Amino acid sequence: xxxxxxxxxxxxxxxxxxxxxxxxxxxxxxxxxxxxxxxxxxxxxxxxxxxxxxxxxxxxxxxxxxxxxxxxxxxxxxxxxxxxxxxxxxxxxxxxxxxxxxxxxxxxxxxxxxxxxxxxxxxxxxxxxxxxxxxxxxxxxxxxxxxxxxxxxxxxxxxxxxxxxxxxxxxxxxxxxxxxxxxxxxxxxxxxxxxxxxxxxxxxxxxxxxxxxxxxxxxxxxxxxxxxxxxxxxxxxxxxxxx
Numbered sequence: 001x002x003x004x005x006x007x008x009x010x011x012x013x014x015x016x017x018x019x020x021x022x023x024x025x026x027x028x029x030x031x032x033x034x035x036x037x038x039x040x041x042x043x044x045x046x047x048x049x050x051x052x053x054x055x056x057x058x059x060x061x062x063x064x065x066x067x068x069x070x071x072x073x074x075x076x077x078x079x080x081x082x083x084x085x086x087x088x089x090x091x092x093x094x095x096x097x098x099x100x101x102x103x104x105x106x107x108x109x110x111x112x113x114x115x116x117x118x119x120x121x122x123x124x125x126x127x128x129x130x131x132x133x134x135x136x137x138x139x140x141x142x143x144x145x146x147x148x149x150x151x152x153x154x155x156x157x158x159x160x161x162x163x164x165x166x167x168x169x170x171x172x173x174x175x176x177x178x179x180x181x182x183x184x185x186x187x188x189x190x191x192x193x194x195x196x197x198x199x200x201x202x203x204x205x206x207x208x209x210x211x212x213x214x215x216x217x218x219x220x221x222x223x224x225x226x227x228x229x230x231x232x233x234x235x236x237x238x239x240x241x242x243x
């Protein structure tokens with residue numbers, strides 16, 4: 001069995017219909033357990049107090065915001081190379097989800113940062129690249145809406161996605177490039193010295209898993225709606241041509 005089989009809309013929709021119920025259920029459980037445990041089952045931080053608990057929303061949202069764009073990059077490259085419409089529509093479907101997660105990341109980051117830094121915003125390298133990523137999300141969505149021909153729109157947005165990927169990667173790794181920034185280091189790291197305390201670690205991982213499954217479920221659902229819209233548009237053009 002080849003992965004490319006699911007570039008066929010019929011096979012993709014059949015797979016999506018099987019996966020979605022499990023993804024929705026697992027996402028709900030993961031988010032509920034992660035947030036409940038994180039907010040009510042963990043102690044306050046000795047420096048940040050109860051403010052630290054926003055980590056269970058901020059980190060998963062930022063994780064999805066960055067990796068949604070990476071997913072869009074991969075599916076956009078598949079479109080440019082293989083011309084599979086499902087991949088282009090999957091990228092289009094992921095963009096609004098990534099945009100919402102970026103907004104959540106920016107807002108929760110400001111709420112978390114204000115008591116720590118004494119300001120709601122700082123032109124820190126990681127924060128700035130994350131804000132630019134937000135603008136790229138807006139531009140990507142606007143470009144899809146502005147171009148009438150869907151294949152041309154897919155081509156242009158794919159190129160835009162390639163450019164925006166620079167800022168997605170900077171958002172992830174800026175703390176490694178610019179150590180003088182205000183933003184703290186990675187909450188989850190292979191380096192034990194950088195990792196958060198074990199008492200916060202497990203509920204955070206569960207919350208991230210829940211958000212990731214929610215992203216998967218939303219993208220599958222939205223890709224299905226995009227396929228349906230494309231079919232309806234193609235049918236409308238055929239009927240207009242016969243009229």
